[in-house]
Amino acid sequence: MSAPLLAARGLAKRFFENTVLDGVSIEIRPGRVHALLGENGAGKSTLINLLSGVLRPDAGSIAIDGTEHAALTPALARELGIAVVQQELSLAPNLSVAENIVMGAVPHRGPFTDYTRLAAETGRLCQRLGLDMPLDTPVDRISLGRRQLIEIAKALYRRPRLLILDEPTSSLTGHEVRILFGLLRELQADGVAILYISHRLNEVLELCDWVTVLRDGQRTADQALDGSDPASLVRLMVGREPGDLFPPRPAHNPGETAIAVRGLVAEGISCVDLELRHGEILGIGGLLGQGQEETLRALFGDLQAKAGEIRLAGQVQRHLTPIRAIEAGIVYVPADRKREAVLLPLSIRFNLTLPSLRRLARRGLRRLQDEARTATDAIRDFAIRVADPAQPTLHLSGGNQQKVAIARWLPLGPRILLLDDPTRGVDVETKREIYLRLRQMAADGVAIVLSSSDTLELIHVADRVAVFRGGRVVAHLDRDQLSEEAIVAASLGVEAELAA
Amino acid sequence: MLASLKRLPGASWLIHPVTLVYLVVIAIWITAGIMKPGFARIGHLRYLLELAAVIGIAAAGQTLVIIAAGIDLSVAAVITFAAILTPIVSVGWDPTGLLGILFVLAITTAIGAVNGVGVVLLRVHPLIITLATATILQGSLLLIAGGSAVSTTNPAVVWLGNERLWGFPVTILTWLVVAAATLVVLHRTVLGGWLYAIGTNPRASRLAGVNAPLTLITVYAISGASAGLAGLLLLGMNRQGYVGIGEPYLLGTIAAVVVGGTSILGGRGSYLGTIAGAILLVTLTALITVVNASPGLRMILFGGLVLAMLLIAGRVQETR
Numbered sequence: 001m002s003a004p005l006l007a008a009r010g011l012a013k014r015f016f017e018n019t020v021l022d023g024v025s026i027e028i029r030p031g032r033v034h035a036l037l038g039e040n041g042a043g044k045s046t047l048i049n050l051l052s053g054v055l056r057p058d059a060g061s062i063a064i065d066g067t068e069h070a071a072l073t074p075a076l077a078r079e080l081g082i083a084v085v086q087q088e089l090s091l092a093p094n095l096s097v098a099e100n101i102v103m104g105a106v107p108h109r110g111p112f113t114d115y116t117r118l119a120a121e122t123g124r125l126c127q128r129l130g131l132d133m134p135l136d137t138p139v140d141r142i143s144l145g146r147r148q149l150i151e152i153a154k155a156l157y158r159r160p161r162l163l164i165l166d167e168p169t170s171s172l173t174g175h176e177v178r179i180l181f182g183l184l185r186e187l188q189a190d191g192v193a194i195l196y197i198s199h200r201l202n203e204v205l206e207l208c209d210w211v212t213v214l215r216d217g218q219r220t221a222d223q224a225l226d227g228s229d230p231a232s233l234v235r236l237m238v239g240r241e242p243g244d245l246f247p248p249r250p251a252h253n254p255g256e257t258a259i260a261v262r263g264l265v266a267e268g269i270s271c272v273d274l275e276l277r278h279g280e281i282l283g284i285g286g287l288l289g290q291g292q293e294e295t296l297r298a299l300f301g302d303l304q305a306k307a308g309e310i311r312l313a314g315q316v317q318r319h320l321t322p323i324r325a326i327e328a329g330i331v332y333v334p335a336d337r338k339r340e341a342v343l344l345p346l347s348i349r350f351n352l353t354l355p356s357l358r359r360l361a362r363r364g365l366r367r368l369q370d371e372a373r374t375a376t377d378a379i380r381d382f383a384i385r386v387a388d389p390a391q392p393t394l395h396l397s398g399g400n401q402q403k404v405a406i407a408r409w410l411p412l413g414p415r416i417l418l419l420d421d422p423t424r425g426v427d428v429e430t431k432r433e434i435y436l437r438l439r440q441m442a443a444d445g446v447a448i449v450l451s452s453s454d455t456l457e458l459i460h461v462a463d464r465v466a467v468f469r470g471g472r473v474v475a476h477l478d479r480d481q482l483s484e485e486a487i488v489a490a491s492l493g494v495e496a497e498l499a500a
Numbered sequence: 501m502l503a504s505l506k507r508l509p510g511a512s513w514l515i516h517p518v519t520l521v522y523l524v525v526i527a528i529w530i531t532a533g534i535m536k537p538g539f540a541r542i543g544h545l546r547y548l549l550e551l552a553a554v555i556g557i558a559a560a561g562q563t564l565v566i567i568a569a570g571i572d573l574s575v576a577a578v579i580t581f582a583a584i585l586t587p588i589v590s591v592g593w594d595p596t597g598l599l600g601i602l603f604v605l606a607i608t609t610a611i612g613a614v615n616g617v618g619v620v621l622l623r624v625h626p627l628i629i630t631l632a633t634a635t636i637l638q639g640s641l642l643l644i645a646g647g648s649a650v651s652t653t654n655p656a657v658v659w660l661g662n663e664r665l666w667g668f669p670v671t672i673l674t675w676l677v678v679a680a681a682t683l684v685v686l687h688r689t690v691l692g693g694w695l696y697a698i699g700t701n702p703r704a705s706r707l708a709g710v711n712a713p714l715t716l717i718t719v720y721a722i723s724g725a726s727a728g729l730a731g732l733l734l735l736g737m738n739r740q741g742y743v744g745i746g747e748p749y750l751l752g753t754i755a756a757v758v759v760g761g762t763s764i765l766g767g768r769g770s771y772l773g774t775i776a777g778a779i780l781l782v783t784l785t786a787l788i789t790v791v792n793a794s795p796g797l798r799m800i801l802f803g804g805l806v807l808a809m810l811l812i813a814g815r816v817q818e819t820r
Contacts, residue, residue, distance in 0.1 A: 302707060326709040340707055343700045345767060354697055355708045361690045368688075408708070 003066070005030050005162055005193045006051065006082075011060035013046050020046045022217045023060070028162060030191045033184065035204045035225065037197075037237055038214035044197055045087075047214070048164055051195075052084045053077035081161030085151050085168055087425065093140035097131070098122040100139055101154045125153045130179040143289050144171040152180065156187075163187065164195045169203060170425055171453075173287045174488070181207055199425070201230040213237055237428065245428060246460035247436045250443065252479055254280040254463070256313070258416050258447035259299060259330075263308035268294035270471035271308070276416070276447045281438060283462025284451035286491045291471035292451045293335065296418045299449070300332035301325040312416075326355065329415030333405050333422055335451075341405035342393050349375040349389040351404050356411040374411050382407040383433055399430030406434065416447045423457060435461050455484050467491055517761035521776035528783050536790060546669065548782050550737070553675035556778035558730035559753035560682040561612070561723025563774045566757050567686070568719055569699040569766025570626040574615060575727040575753050577634035577641075578608050579746030582731025584645045587652040587741060597656035605728045611637070612724020616717030630720075641743055649742035652735055661736020671733050678726065682771045685722075691715055699766025755806045756781055780809070 006028040013021040021043045028034055038044050049055040051062065053072035061068050064080050091100045098118055099106075107117040122135055129149045139147060148171050155163060169177050184194055184207065198204055204211070205225065213221040213236040221236045254277030261274040269291040276282050284292050297303040299310060301320030310317045312328055322332070334340035342351055352375040353360060360370045375389050384403045386396070393404060402422060409417070419438075423431045438461065442448055452458050458465050459482045467475040467490035475490035533540025558575050565572045582604050590600030611633060618629035652658070663670045686692040694715045697705040706712055730749065735741045754764075760777035762769025788801045 300707075322707055323709055323711060332707060334707060339701070340704050343697060343704055343767075346696060346700055350693070350696070354693070354705075354710070357693050358690050364689050364691065366688050366690060366693060 002030055004028060006062065006064050008051065008062045009060055011047065011050055011057045011062070013043075013050060013055060013058050020217050021050070021057075024214065024217070024219050025060075026051075026212050026219075026222070028193045028195060030161070030193050031188055032210055033188055033194045033196055033208045035196050035198070035208035035211040036214070037201075037204065037211060037233060042214040042237070043217040044214055045166070046217075048084060048166060048195075048197070051077075052082050052164065078158065081159075082164065083155035083158050083160035083162070084164040085148075085155045085166060087166040087170070089144075089147055089151055091139045091147055091151060091154075094138055096136045096138055097126065097133065097142070097150055098135040100150055101125060101157050103154065105158060121157070122153070125156055126150075128156075128183055129153050130176065145173055145176055145288050148172060149176060149180070160192065162193045162195065164197075166197045167199065167425060168196075169198065169200060171288060173289075174491075175287075177203070199428075201233050204233070205230065245432055245435075246457075247432075247439050249439070249460070249463070252280060252463045254278060255445060257311075258313065260311040260314075261295075261299070261308070262311075264295070264298060264305055264310065265307040266294055266298045266303050266305050268303075268471055269298065272471070272473055274466060274473065276449060278415070278445045278447045279442055280463045281442050281448040281450055281461060283458040283465035284449060284468060285455060285458050285465050285487045286468035286474075288453060290468040290491075292468050293420055294471075295468070296332060296420050296449065296451060299325070299416075299418055300330055302332070326412065329413075330418065331355070331409040331412065331414040331416070332418045333409070333420065335420035335422075335424065337398075337402055337405045342401050344394045344401075345392050347390050348379075348384075348386055348393050348396065348404060351393050352378045352389075352408045353411070355408050359412065378407040378410055381410065382437065397427075399426040402426050403430065403434070406437070414446060416449075417441065418449045418451075420451045421453055422450070423452070423454065431457075455487050458482075458487060459484060518770065518773040518776060521760060521773065521780055525776060525780050525783055528780075528787070532783075532787060532790070539786070539790065544786075546672070548786055549675075549779065550669050550671045551782040551785075552778045553671040554730050554734050554737075555749060555752045555756055555781060556675050556775055557678050557733065558727050558749050559756040559774050559778055560678050560771060561719070561726035562753040563682065563757050563760075563762060563769065563771045564686065564692075564695060564719040565626070565723050566754075566762055566764060567699045567766055567769055568695045568716060569702070570619060570716065570720070571630065571754070571764075572612075572615065572720065572723045572727075573627060573630040573750060574611070574634040574637065575723065575730075576746040576748075576750035577637040578611060578724055578727035579731035579734060579749050580741070580743060581611070581637050581641060581746075582608055582728040583735040583738075583741030583745050584641055584650055584743070586654060586657060586732060586735055587650040588644065590652065590654040590657070595655070597654035597658075600654050601656050601732060604732065605725055608728025608731070609721050609725040612727070613717055613721040615724065616720030619720065620713040620716050626720075638743070645741075645743065647743055649740045651740040657732055657736045658739065659736070661733055661739070671737065674729070674733065678729070679771065679775055686771055691718060695719060696767055699763075699768070701767075751803075751806065752778075752781060755810065759806075759809045781806070784809075 004027040009025045011021055011024045024047060036044055036047065046055065050057050053074045053076055062072055069076065092103065101122045102118055107114040107121065119135060126135065129152065131146060131149055133142060139150065148168060152168060168180065172180065188194060196204065196208055205228065208225050211221065211223060211225050212219060215237060256278055257275060258278050259276045261272055264272040272291065272295050286292060294303055298305050301322050301324055310320065338344060349372060353371045356374065357366065360367060360374060379386050379389060382403045384400050384407060393401060396404065406422065422434055438448055438450065450462055463479055465477045465482060465487060466473045467477065467487055469491060477486055529540055529545065538544060558579060562572055562575060586600055586604050589603050590597055594600065615630050615633055618624055619626050622629065660670055660674065665673055694710045697708065697710050698712050698715060702712060731746060734745060756777035757774050758764050759780060760773025762773055784805050785802060788798050793801065
């Protein structure tokens with residue numbers, strides 16, 4: 001095999017008292033797709049930041065093409081051909097697709113932007129990525145999945161020799177994932193080195209040749225992927241049998257109807273029928289953007305229904321608003337936790353008590369002791385790992401932020417819990433805890449809607465699954481019908497085509 | 501230096517922007533007092549605090565509005581409006597003058613509430629709606645008062661602006677009451693909590709069940725009321741109101757809020773900082789007066805100093 005493009009030896013990094021990376025070595029070779037695995041907080045992001053010059057290592061060395069770079073900067077790393085696609089999107093929402101792709105490297109003729117070249121080059125890239133929207137579309141009018149592809153196009157525009165992808169498929173549809181994989185294989189054949197970070201082990205097994213696993217800042221494996229299976233990879237990451245990711249499901253015997261939806265029409269939903277009972281978890285599946293999020297928002301009163309009816313405990317609801325929904329016992333955990341759920345700069349305690357602020361107060365006056373107690377209870381009940389509840393929520397890991405987004409509703413004693421992709425970008429341990437809590441709540445009679453992009457999660461956590469396509473429910477799958485194939489087939493409309 | 505201070509345990513309050521502003525005020529008072537002995541006389545400092553009271557009271561509402569990520573550009577117009585309207589509506593048959601005061605405060609509160617309704621219902625940016633309100637008020641004042649000054653004999657207003665109670669000027673006592681009330685609203689009420697939430701992220705707040713419309717209308721109404729009260733104090737101190745009397749207070753209130761460490765983007769800050777900001781502002785104005793410059797130059801100096809303070813305040817916040 002060829003000489004390594006990048007070789008890092010004994011990298012260490014500490015933030016205050018926390019050792020995030022402890023003597024990690026990694027070798028990245030041209031033409032190899034290299035997987036980097038590890039739970040959230042294992043040190044993956046820190047390692048990427050070191051390799052791309054964003055952070056300086058406290059110890060260890062990074063050599064690129066055999067030359068050691070003691071002071072790697074982001075600019076130097078870019079110059080040496082390292083491109084990073086971060087998990088958090090960094091696009092300018094008001095600028096066009098094309099402008100975002102070339103940002104920082106605009107083709108120009110003298111002081112003027114060369115729009116002809118810009119259009120030709122970005123057009124070619126977009127075509128390769130299956131992006132068919134006009135190049136002048138502002139990015140904020142584009143779905144999350146496509147924005148992720150644009151982010152990748154932006155990295156490819158610089159013709160990188162090492163492409164680092166951090167969870168690139170977390171919001172892509174199955175079709176988009178196929179396009180991306182095809183493109184990555186082409187790049188691989190051209191001799192580009194790829195470092196691929198993902199929580200989706202099946203993708204890793206399909207795509208990658210080599211794997212480095214991190215656990216608690218240390219390397220626990222560095223090996224070829226041949227002959228590995230998901231279970232063994234998970235064991236390397238967590239040091240525990242993967243079988244207990246999903247809690248056991250009790251028998252499905254739901255109580256009374258909590259919500260009945262008939263013929264619901266709203267923006268993004270053409271006609272939805274649903275029934276949800278107390279004590280059950282209703283899964284919602286389908287490709288991304290098929291009306292799942294809109295349905296949850298309509299049930300929470302955040303999206304006005306244009307037609308159809310929503311019945312709560314038998315009563316028709318008109319002009320539902322979030323405030324009225326909450327009063328009726330419906331609560332909603334949005335998918336985009338940073339923009340729609342958690343107030344990042346404000347304290348963990350404040351976030352945990354915001355929904356119940358009025359209920360905890362007496363005549364509008366806050367009772368800080370009650371608030372503190374409520375927050376402490378929530379932190380304990382949900383096992384949120386917090387040093388100090390007065391800290392900004394910003395400092396929590398993604399998984400703990402997600403726990404805050406869910407736990408803040410508990411003091412209100414909700415009867416209906418709507419969750420939109422609550423485990424996206426969350427580490428395995430937190431996922432397990434969230435599943436366990438959902439099960440407990442369902443056992444206590446709460447009616448739960450779990451919309452998820454993770455098919456396995458739906459199969460193992462939900463009691464029933466409704467599959468969405470084109471703004472309507474195309475399949476209701478009961479427990480004995482639940483399988484990955486059934487959900488995927490319904491999402492893609494395969495059955496419908498067969499029937500026709 | 502700031503970075504090294506930060507590492508000392510328990511010293512974080514020392515580099516807190518609010519503390520810094522108070523320290524700066526004290527430093528200026530001491531330095532100016534040494535160089536020009538008249539400056540640090542109790543009488544002069546008390547006078548400065550009386551002037552600061554007007555800014556501070558008007559800035560109370562402004563603080564709440566800015567924490568909710570809004571802004572109220574109508575405070576100057578509302579102050580002028582209150583100062584001119586009060587002499588006109590104070591009726592002779594009410595010997596206390598309280599009726600006139602209550603009437604004027606009710607009207608300025610209503611003006612603020614209209615601002616709030618505009619922000620909530622019309623979804624117009626607060627800059628635009630409050631500026632429009634200010635212009636309408638200025639126009640109506642020209643119609644009512646015709647540009648001439650109006651004197652007041654309203655006993656309650658005169659008492660507010662000039663008398664002392666237990667040795668303290670009533671203006672300063674009024675400010676203390678307003679300050680206490682504002683701090684309670686901000687830090688001890690649901691409304692205050694909601695202000696920080698809305699100022700941080702309006703969408704997430706709405707989805708967390710925060711009643712944003714009610715909160716916003718209430719704070720703009722409070723801003724109208726506090727500007728109205730500031731107008732009454734100003735009228736009492738001057739004994740006459742005229743078009744333009746409130747003018748300096750627009751930049752004044754915003755500067756006091758921002759110098760006091762409240763983020764102009766909302767979601768962060770406290771009225772404690774605004775109090776310090778107001779005192780710092782009048783102190784600097786007094787220094788400029790001592791320099792004996794022409795009125796034009798004084799305004800230029802004042803504007804420049806406000807800019808400098810904002811830059812410094814911004815830096816300190818970044819280093820935290």
